[in-house]
Amino acid sequence: MLAPATPRKRRKEARPTELTAAALALFVEKGFSATRLEDVASRAGVSKGTLYLYFDSKEALFKAVIQEGILPVVVENEAIAAKHTGSSFDLLEKLLDNWWGKIGLTDFAGIPKLMVAEARNFPEVARFYYENVICRGRALVGAALERGMATGEFRRMEVETTIDVVIAPILMLLIWRFSMACCQNGESDSRLYLQIHMNILRQGLRGSALESRV
Amino acid sequence: MLAPATPRKRRKEARPTELTAAALALFVEKGFSATRLEDVASRAGVSKGTLYLYFDSKEALFKAVIQEGILPVVVENEAIAAKHTGSSFDLLEKLLDNWWGKIGLTDFAGIPKLMVAEARNFPEVARFYYENVICRGRALVGAALERGMATGEFRRMEVETTIDVVIAPILMLLIWRFSMACCQNGESDSRLYLQIHMNILRQGLRGSALESRV
DNA sequence: TAAATTAATGACTCAGTGGTCATTAATTTA
DNA sequence: TAAATTAATGACCACTGAGTCATTAATTTA
Missing domain, CATH: 1.10.357 (Tetracycline Repressor; domain 2)
Structure with missing residues (x-):
C-alpha cells in the first residue's frame, strides 16, 4: 500500500459547499443522469462515501x-x-x-x-x-x-x-x-x-x- | 405461452421514422441519459432488438x-x-x-x-x-x-x-x-x-x- | 497519554441498461 | 406448397454507477 497522496483532513464545515459547487459544474456540463457521483466527490477532493455523509441521495444533492x-x-x-x-x-x-x-x-x-x-x-x-x-x-x-x-x-x-x-x-x-x-x-x-x-x-x-x- | 397481443408485422420502411419520433419525445422529456432504449422501442411499437436493426447505437439514434x-x-x-x-x-x-x-x-x-x-x-x-x-x-x-x-x-x-x-x-x-x-x-x-x-x-x-x- | 468520538475512506452489492444473438415467424421466391 | 429470405423478438451478458458499511485515522476529551 502506498501512503495516501494527501493526508485526510477533517473539514466538516467546508464540505457541503465544496460538494455542491463541484456538482453544479458537472451537472451543467454533463446533465444530471450522466454525472457520476464519484466524479463529483473527486472534484470536491473527497471520496464518494463522504458525499453520502452530507447528502442523502443524488437528488438531494x-x-x-x-x-x-x-x-x-x-x-x-x-x-x-x-x-x-x-x-x-x-x-x-x-x-x-x-x-x-x-x-x-x-x-x-x-x-x-x-x-x-x-x-x-x-x-x-x-x-x-x-x-x-x-x-x-x-x-x-x-x-x-x-x-x-x-x-x-x-x-x-x-x-x-x-x-x-x-x-x-x-x-x-x-x-x-x-x-x-x-x-x-x-x-x-x-x-x-x-x-x-x-x-x-x-x-x-x-x-x-x-x-x-x- | 400466450399468443402475442398483436401479431408481428414487418414494416421495414416505417420503422426508422417511428423510432426517431418516439426517441425525440422521450429524449425531450427525460434527457438523453435518462431515456431507456427499451422505452423508445416500446413507444414505437417494437422490441429493443428491432431498434438495433435500424440504429447502431443510442448515439446514432x-x-x-x-x-x-x-x-x-x-x-x-x-x-x-x-x-x-x-x-x-x-x-x-x-x-x-x-x-x-x-x-x-x-x-x-x-x-x-x-x-x-x-x-x-x-x-x-x-x-x-x-x-x-x-x-x-x-x-x-x-x-x-x-x-x-x-x-x-x-x-x-x-x-x-x-x-x-x-x-x-x-x-x-x-x-x-x-x-x-x-x-x-x-x-x-x-x-x-x-x-x-x-x-x-x-x-x-x-x-x-x-x-x-x- | 489513553479513550472516545466521528470525519473520511473505498471495497462491495445489486439493480438497471446498453448492446448481442440464437430463435421465431412473416413474406417472398421457386 | 416448399424453400429461402429476412424482419422481428426477447432472453441474455457485461458493465456501470448509486448507495452501503465495516474499517481507518484525525481530532477531542478525560
Whole structure:
C-alpha cells in the first residue's frame, strides 16, 4: 500500500459547499443522469462515501445545488426595486446589472441551463425554482413595466407576456454559453449583447410620453 | 405461452421514422441519459432488438433524431428569403411564420431544448446542428437586418450580436414549453408572445428613414 | 497519554441498461 | 406448397454507477 497522496483532513464545515459547487459544474456540463457521483466527490477532493455523509441521495444533492445558488440575488433585487426612484427603464437596467454581476459572471450562471434541462425529471425542484426565482423575478420586471406604462414612459402592452419577452434574451445568453457556445469560434461579447438588448427595449417599449417629447 | 397481443408485422420502411419520433419525445422529456432504449422501442411499437436493426447505437439514434428534424425548414426559409421583395421587417415576419408553422407547432418543437441540454455531451452532433441549422438561420436573419440597415428601415447596430438578440426569445419560447412550463398554471399564449416580440422589434429596430416619416 | 468520538475512506452489492444473438415467424421466391 | 429470405423478438451478458458499511485515522476529551 502506498501512503495516501494527501493526508485526510477533517473539514466538516467546508464540505457541503465544496460538494455542491463541484456538482453544479458537472451537472451543467454533463446533465444530471450522466454525472457520476464519484466524479463529483473527486472534484470536491473527497471520496464518494463522504458525499453520502452530507447528502442523502443524488437528488438531494441536486436540490441543494439549486437552492443555494440564486435565491439571495432575488432578494437583493427586490430591495433594489423597493427603493428605486427614477425612470422605469433605469430600474430595469439596475435589476439586470445586479443580476448579471451576481449570477451571469459567477459559477451560478450555469443554473438556468441545468434547471431547464432537468425540470421535467424533478418536478419538485422545478416548482421550488419556479416559485422562488422565476415568479419573483417576473414580478419585479412586471412591476417596472406597469409603472412605466402608467407614466406613459412605456406604451401599453399585455404585461404578463411582455415580461417573458423581456427576460428571454437574458436567459438565452446564459443557456447558450453552457451549450452551443462550444461550437462557435470567437468568444461572444456578453456586454455588447446585453447592451443591444437594452437598446432595442429602450426604443421598443417607448410610449407616447417620451415620443412626443423628441 | 400466450399468443402475442398483436401479431408481428414487418414494416421495414416505417420503422426508422417511428423510432426517431418516439426517441425525440422521450429524449425531450427525460434527457438523453435518462431515456431507456427499451422505452423508445416500446413507444414505437417494437422490441429493443428491432431498434438495433435500424440504429447502431443510442448515439446514432440521437444523431438521426436531430438531422431528420429541422434541416428542411432551413432550406425552405432560404428560398423564402431569396425571392422576397418588400420591407426587411416583413421578411423577418415571413421567416418566423414559416418556422413557427413547421417547427413550433409540430413535434420538432422539442429539438432546441434537447440540443441545448445535450450539446456538450455530443460535440459532433452539436457541430452538425450548429453549422446546418444555427449558422444558416443566423445568416438569414443577418441578411435581413443588413438589408434593412442599408435602406434606413433599421438603425445601424452591430449585426452579429443583434441576430442573437432577435432570435433568443423565439428559442426561449420553445425551451420554456419543454421545461418549466409544467409549473405554471394557465396555458401561455404563443401567438401573443410572438406578436409582442415582433412589435418590440418593429419599433426597437426602427431607423431614421421611417422615424422621420412619422 | 489513553479513550472516545466521528470525519473520511473505498471495497462491495445489486439493480438497471446498453448492446448481442440464437430463435421465431412473416413474406417472398421457386 | 416448399424453400429461402429476412424482419422481428426477447432472453441474455457485461458493465456501470448509486448507495452501503465495516474499517481507518484525525481530532477531542478525560
